[in-house]
Amino acid sequence: MKPAGKIEMTQPKTRPATGKLGVLLPGMGAVGTTFMAGSILARKGLGQPIGSLTQMGTLRLGKRTDQRSPLIRDFVPLADMNDLVFGGWDLFHDNAYEAAVTADVLSTEHLNAVKDELSAIKPMESVFFPEFVKRLRGENVKPSQDKMELAEAVREDIRRFKKENGLDRCVAVWCGSTEVYREPTEAHESLSKFEEALRRSDPAISPSQVYAYACLREEVSYANGAPHLTTGDSRAMLELSREMHTPVSGKDFKTGQTLMKTILAPGLRSRALGIRGWFSTNILGNRDGEVLDDPESFKSKEVSKLGVLETILQPELHPELYGDLYHQVRINYYPPRGDQKEGWDNIDIFGWLGYPMQIKIDFLCRDSILAAPLVLDLALFMDLAHRSGLSGIQEWLSFYYKAPITPEGLYPENNLFVQLGKLKNTLRWMQGEELITHLGREYYD
Numbered sequence: 512m513k514p515a516g517k518i519e520m521t522q523p524k525t526r527p528a529t530g531k532l533g534v535l536l537p538g539m540g541a542v543g544t545t546f547m548a549g550s551i552l553a554r555k556g557l558g559q560p561i562g563s564l565t566q567m568g569t570l571r572l573g574k575r576t577d578q579r580s581p582l583i584r585d586f587v588p589l590a591d592m593n594d595l596v597f598g599g600w601d602l603f604h605d606n607a608y609e610a611a612v613t614a615d616v617l618s619t620e621h622l623n624a625v626k627d628e629l630s631a632i633k634p635m636e637s638v639f640f641p642e643f644v645k646r647l648r649g650e651n652v653k654p655s656q657d658k659m660e661l662a663e664a665v666r667e668d669i670r671r672f673k674k675e676n677g678l679d680r681c682v683a684v685w686c687g688s689t690e691v692y693r694e695p696t697e698a699h700e701s702l703s704k705f706e707e708a709l710r711r712s713d714p715a716i717s718p719s720q721v722y723a724y725a726c727l728r729e730e731v732s733y734a735n736g737a738p739h740l741t742t743g744d745s746r747a748m749l750e751l752s753r754e755m756h757t758p759v760s761g762k763d764f765k766t767g768q769t770l771m772k773t774i775l776a777p778g779l780r781s782r783a784l785g786i787r788g789w790f791s792t793n794i795l796g797n798r799d800g801e802v803l804d805d806p807e808s809f810k811s812k813e814v815s816k817l818g819v820l821e822t823i824l825q826p827e828l829h830p831e832l833y834g835d836l837y838h839q840v841r842i843n844y845y846p847p848r849g850d851q852k853e854g855w856d857n858i859d860i861f862g863w864l865g866y867p868m869q870i871k872i873d874f875l876c877r878d879s880i881l882a883a884p885l886v887l888d889l890a891l892f893m894d895l896a897h898r899s900g901l902s903g904i905q906e907w908l909s910f911y912y913k914a915p916i917t918p919e920g921l922y923p924e925n926n927l928f929v930q931l932g933k934l935k936n937t938l939r940w941m942q943g944e945e946l947i948t949h950l951g952r953e954y955y956d
């Protein structure tokens with residue numbers, strides 16, 4: 512019998528990253544086009560993929576005295592940036608260049624340098640049900656059919672995209688708008704119930720779920736960059752992921768304010784400093800901001816943003832430090848700012864004998880500049896996971912998400928540094944290297 516707590520650690524066998532990898536984006540808006548443009552610019556040597564762990568990050572192997580810290584991309588067999596082919600679906604007819612101009616994130620100089628490549632990326636017709644994104648109207652939408660037929664049409668898109676571009680395999684990263692908040696229903700209970708629900712066009716099935724279903728059926732790994740219900744909280748989709756040996760991960764890219772929160776909160780907790788209140792507010796004026804101005808879409812975002820402190824601080828273990836924490840998050844749509852969001856945090860903390868102190872953060876960030884490298888990393892790591900035979904939830908990619916999906920009954924790990932340790936140890940495990948525990952006795956014994 513296995514000793515309690517001991518887990519199987521058989522190293523997976525990873526297929527090499529041969530041939531081309533298609534990166535399919537449901538949603539080619541600000542994040543999607545900034546990712547595509549930036550990747551092509553980096554390929555041409557006209558910009559650096561800053562913020563991307565797969566391209567710029569290193570990891571330590573062996574002892575600190577061994578001096579082995581290769582680049583992650585030299586250590587694990589990731590697809591090469593030059594082998595990526597971009598595609599996607601959108602509600603609007605704009606090609607990726609036109610959409611990038613509308614999104615107004617990158618400079619004219621940058622966009623002109625990749626105009627030809629971006630103009631050639633034309634969105635496929637989308638799957639859209641307006642009740643799930645109330646602030647947008649679809650123009651480039653598949654004709655109305657039952658939801659199973661729509662899923663079949665997306666599968667056909669994927670097969671055609673693969674064939675036309677001579678691809679070896681594909682991954683999908685949802686970069687579409689945030690859909691309204693929904694809880695799982697009976698339709699999400701099992702794969703057979705979900706397929707039945709698709710055939711009768713059950714109103715509980717959202718566009719993102721149709722894409723995810725189609726992708727998994729085509730063995731296309733699926734990463735969810737938005738906070739809505741798609742894969743992790745749907746037993747049906749997890750069943751399909753396992754059945755098709757195709758991984759899923761999510762949800763909601765961890766970029767601006769929540770990134771800061773998951774950097775700072777673990778530090779305060781590590782020093783057993785108390786927190787009485789954390790008030791976060793944002794102004795942003797891009798299309799994402801417009802969609803989130805709808806209370807039902809905002810609810811999806813709010814739930815995802817609020818969850819992080821709870822799991823980092825664990826008030827049930829430290830009621831005297833975090834039991835009375837008042838946490839609030841606001842997003843205000845303010846068009847003049849466009850993609851250049853500003854996020855303020857006021858944090859009321861307390862120290863020795865309960866004396867109060869305050870921390871203020873004013874983060875003048877750029878939403879899509881922070882999100883684009885995450886799309887690249889997720890595409891490459893999800894492909895790596897797939898080639899390594901991993902399926903179901905990829906918790907080691909929690910590092911990238913505000914609301915990491917986990918199996919039922921397991922709370923998510925939101926501490927950024929624990930998430931990074933988990934990610935790097937997973938890469939070491941995949942390559943048969945020793946895991947790093949930071950115990951460090953070997954330097955002294």
Ligand SMILES: NC(=O)c1ccc[n+]([C@@H]2O[C@H](COP(=O)([O-])OP(=O)(O)OC[C@H]3O[C@@H](n4cnc5c(N)ncnc54)[C@H](O)[C@@H]3O)[C@@H](O)[C@H]2O)c1
Nearest residue numbers: 538540541542601602637687688689718737766798799878
């Ligand atoms: N930028 C960030 O820092 C960040 C962080 C976390 C999450 N996100 C999420 O990433 C997503 C993309 O953000 P963005 O700033 O690019 O938004 P955006 O509005 O610029 O782009 C979203 C695009 O998705 C398209 N779309 C909506 N529904 C679709 C469907 N059913 N099929 C195909 N296309 C569809 C829209 O037409 C739009 O072009 C949003 O859900 C956002 O909440 C962004």
